[in-house]
Amino acid sequence: MDWDKLRIFHAVADAGSLTHAGDSLHLSQSAVSRQIRGLEESLNTTLFHRHARGLILTEQGELLFDATRAMVKRLDTATARIRDSEEEVFGELRVTTTTGFGSLWLAPRLTKFYEKFPDLRIDLILEERVLDLPMREADVAIRLKEPSQADLIRKRLMSVRMRMYGSPDYLDRTGRLETIKDISKHRLICQNPSAPQVSAGASLVQEVLSHEVASLLTVNSYFGVLQAVINGLGIGVLPDYLVEDFPTLERVLPEIESQEVPVFLAFPEELRHSKRIAAFRDFVQEEIITHRRRLREQRPDEAGDQH
Numbered sequence: 001m002d003w004d005k006l007r008i009f010h011a012v013a014d015a016g017s018l019t020h021a022g023d024s025l026h027l028s029q030s031a032v033s034r035q036i037r038g039l040e041e042s043l044n045t046t047l048f049h050r051h052a053r054g055l056i057l058t059e060q061g062e063l064l065f066d067a068t069r070a071m072v073k074r075l076d077t078a079t080a081r082i083r084d085s086e087e088e089v090f091g092e093l094r095v096t097t098t099t100g101f102g103s104l105w106l107a108p109r110l111t112k113f114y115e116k117f118p119d120l121r122i123d124l125i126l127e128e129r130v131l132d133l134p135m136r137e138a139d140v141a142i143r144l145k146e147p148s149q150a151d152l153i154r155k156r157l158m159s160v161r162m163r164m165y166g167s168p169d170y171l172d173r174t175g176r177l178e179t180i181k182d183i184s185k186h187r188l189i190c191q192n193p194s195a196p197q198v199s200a201g202a203s204l205v206q207e208v209l210s211h212e213v214a215s216l217l218t219v220n221s222y223f224g225v226l227q228a229v230i231n232g233l234g235i236g237v238l239p240d241y242l243v244e245d246f247p248t249l250e251r252v253l254p255e256i257e258s259q260e261v262p263v264f265l266a267f268p269e270e271l272r273h274s275k276r277i278a279a280f281r282d283f284v285q286e287e288i289i290t291h292r293r294r295l296r297e298q299r300p301d302e303a304g305d306q307h
Helices: 003-015 018-025 029-043 059-083 099-116 168-174 180-185 199-209 222-230 275-298
Strands: 048-051 054-057 091-097 120-126 140-143 152-160 162-166 187-191 215-219 235-239 250-257 261-268
Touching: 003 018, 003 029, 003 054, 003 059, 018 029, 054 059, 091 099, 091 275, 099 120, 099 140, 099 222, 099 235, 099 275, 140 275, 152 275, 162 168, 162 199, 168 250, 187 199, 187 222, 199 235, 199 250, 215 222, 222 235, 261 275
Parallel strands: 091 120, 091 140, 187 215, 187 235
Antiparallel strands: 048 054, 140 261, 152 261, 162 235, 162 250
16 A cells, blocks of 8 residues: 555545645645545545535544554654664653643753753643553653553652641631541632542542531642642642642641552653653652652651652
């Protein structure tokens, strides 16, 4: 099968338009149309339905698009491996992690990474959905649980616990909690229990909610929970890695916390020798060592269970 025709078919299927595909391929619309007709004739099938709003794949077209999509991802992986220099780090690195960890811990530290590797382009993908690394949805992931996908190299980075925090101003105004029963005088701020999140965090929230809470504010990310806590809306359930970057947060009821949540870095086996991956992995590990050291200096009583 003619690869040029497949390449053009993939661009058309991805764009849903002959014109847009032609623009991306630097070909005229008529040239793209001829290639698609030639491919359909060689396969003796129709790949697209022509519609007023554009092109829609037929069932046969969907099957071929699935195949070309997998081929493109494999080619992207091969290209990345070939371009990884033994001495230089450049190109694009797609990093995926949760919205909370990515926005609150990772993103603020990337300035140092760019200072060291200015030619590397990072695509930071923040979402709770677990992306498929072997299928090249991302190059490297930081996940708050051990990855279950096969063919991944994984490295445990540290452990996180969910704890309760408040702003000093809020606690001065409303009073500090002596026991969990005092939550009846406060607003609890947490991730929505039905939202995707680590099970340990959800369990802690359910435990606190089993007591009479005066008011409840749920947010779909820890970034939102943090903003509400900082602005004095109530007591928030937050990950303990925040205490270094937000030292004014005051821990509430220190005896109450979640189970330990492991944090893993993972990437596909086929990128084992990638210089981009190695540079990012080493950077994150160095930052975690620094993070632990600062925690020990700031709050020695809370740094002991950062593994």
